[in-house]
Amino acid sequence: MRETIRQRNWLRHLAVALTYFALYSALRYVSFSYWFLPASLRLLCLLLLPYRYWPALALGEMLGLGRFSLQCYEEFGLTGALLNLVPRIALVMPIVRWCRERLSLLGPRRQVRMNALLLCAMLLALVTATYDWCFLRIMPVQPGQSPTSFVWAPRYFIGNYLGILTMVPLVLMLWQIAGETPTWRAARTRLGGSRLALEGLALLVPSLLLLAWIAVSFKDLGQVARMAMFLPVAVLAMRHGWRGAALGGFVASSALVVVVPAPYxxxxxxxxxxxxxxLSVLLMLGARIATLHAREEMERMNSRLALQSAQHGLYLGELRMQQAADTLQDVGTAIHHAHERLLDRMRLFLPEGEERRYSRQAIATRQEVFNRVNSLAPRAWQTNGLAHLLQEGSLAHALQNLGITYVCDIRGTGLAGFSPGFQLALYRLACEAAVYVHEQISLSSLRLRVRAGRVRGTHWAVLQMTGTPLRSDDTFLPSRRECDQFRERLGATADGVGGIRHNARIYRGTVHARATEHATRLSLVIYDGDSLSGRSH
Known part of the structure; x- marks a missing residue:
């Protein structure tokens, strides 16, 4: 059993070494000293693979350097071949380990600390460039050749550093997206349909093709066009954070290498x-922008959860009021039956007029209990729906008792598709709006308009309450007692338009109130769902 496990481990290490050798050879084939892509392969493998595979990575790079060591043997001898055979990945392993453990370069949930990544990239480029330059410097000079100049050191540094910036952020972005989705197919679908990919194809690629054509066709503008290749990358970074800079940097760096006039x-x-x-500046700036976007998204999510909690609490309050209304209904029924039984027993001892008066009082008490029950929890909503409740429910009866003409106009896709909590909230807001308009002027008529619909999976409703005064120049206001009775009849609790606005905000709504000589109007819009965010007024 142990021998089998050991064999499997050796096979895994051998597979890692051969895979690294193949990738290293392929990337080195398309690389130059001023654009060295194997440097990005080194850093990616050291970041993403466990420590136990690091010796296999060093072995794989030694295999990749074997062919070049043979060339060094012919030119510089055995010492040059052995020095060239030293895997550069082994030189930078302590740096990457320090960045992974001390700087937390890759955080939990596949987070990338961009400042630590850039620092690690600079240190890797510096170490490898220093070793390569020192290797050339100590090698004997062949007849007819000049000694190695110090100019090669910055070339090696820029080549390794730009090679890292070209591929590492892009691969880390894909690795991060793969960790956010359950399957590779879902990750591919998400990436292909993302706005970053669409804007990359629509903005980045055409812009860089145009600049590359200018750099090749117009020699005088070539340097300006090459310098301007960062502009599309900056646009993507401003819109999508460091992921946009990673995608744009890969394409822009590749395009720049294609249009350079000469290698050296x-x-x-x-x-x-x-x-x-x-690219370094845009990656740091993009990381900051991504942090701000994540913070904004978190605040939006917290706000949405707070609204959902408030809506749920409001609906639970309605359910408790319904329970209280049921209890009150049972108590009222019991009192009415007890009153009837008492009248039956006392009928022989009461005068005829007195008996009728007591009967009317019992009926009035029962009706008052029914009105209180209706103000707590309207019964018509459960049996006939919200539209019937708005048209012929407690609001219509209360206005009819006051001698106010009431008209209700409901249009739209229908209110039946709304959630129960949203329907009750809309009814309560209609009652609050009616109370507010009634307290402003002496009404002759009240008109309620309701428009409902659905946009992108989110239900919305617009409510407009318009009150017409008895006369256009009438300044008479209803009495305080009449206002209180009307408020109690409808179960309204909001204090003015401010209270209505506060209740509407629970459903991300806005409220507008306007008074003219001919009418007083209150309008509001509320949303049922999480797809749209209403504005706070």
């Missing part, structure tokens, strides 16, 4: 330095 031209080195600097 000073203009090429200037363009490479400028691109490396701008």
């Amino acid at each position: 031209d000073p203009v090429t080195l200037q363009a490479e330095v400028f691109m490396a600097f701008t």
Whole structure:
């Protein structure tokens, strides 16, 4: 059993070494000293693979350096071949381990600390560039060749650093997206349908193609076009954070290498330095923007959860009021039956007029209990729906008792599809609006308009309450007692338009009130669902 496990472990290490060798050879084939992509492979493997596979990575790089060591043997001898065979990945392993453990370069939930990543990239580029330059410096000079200049050190540094910036952020972005989705197919679907991919195809690629064409076709504008290749990357970074900078940096860096005039031209080195600097700045700026976006999204989520909790609490309050109304209904029924039995027993001892008076009082008491029950929890909503409740429920009866003409106009996709809590909230807001308008002027008529619909999975409702005074120049206000009775009849609790606005905000709604000589109007809109965010007024 142990021998089998050991064999499997050796096979895994061998597979890692051979895979790294194949990738290293392929990337080195398309790389240059001023754009060295194997440096990105080193850092990615050291970041994403466990420590136990690091020796296999060093072995794989030694296999990749074997062919070049043979060339060094022919030119520099055995010492040069052995020095070239030293895997650069082994030199940078302590740096990457320190960044992983001390700087937490890769945090929980696959978070990437961009400042730590850039620092690690600079240190890796510095170490490998220093070793390569020292290797060339100590090698004997062949006849007819000049000694190795110090100019090669910054070339090696820029080549390794820009190679890391070209691929590492992009691969880490894909690795992060893969961790956020359950399957690779879901990750591919999410990435293909994301706005970043669409804007990359629609904005980044055409812009860089245009700039590359200008750099190749117009020699005078070539350097300006190469320097301007960072502009589309900056746009993506501002919109999508460091992920936009990662995608844009990969495409822009690749395009820059294609249009450089010559491999070791000073203009090429200037363009490479400028691109490396701008990508570093944009990655840091993009990381900050991504942090702000995440914080904003968290605040939006917390606000949404708070609204959902408030809506749920409001609905639970309605259910408790319904329970209280049921209890009150039972108590009222029991009192009415007890009153009837008492009248039956006392009928022989009461005068005929007195008996009728007591009967009317019993009926009035029962009706008052029914009105109180209706103000706590309207019964018509459960049996006939919200539309019938608004048209012929407690609001219509209360206005009819006051001699006020009431008109209710409901249009839209229907209120039946709304959640129960939303329907009750809409009814309560209609009652609050009616109480507010009634307290402002002496009414001759009251008109309620309700419009309902659905947009992107979210239900919305618009409510408009318009009150018409008895006369246009009438300044008479209803009495305080009449207002209190009307408020109690409808079960309204809000204090003015401010209270209505506060209740509407629970459903992300807005409220507007307006008074003219001819009418007093209160309008509001509320949303049922999480797809749209209402505005606070």
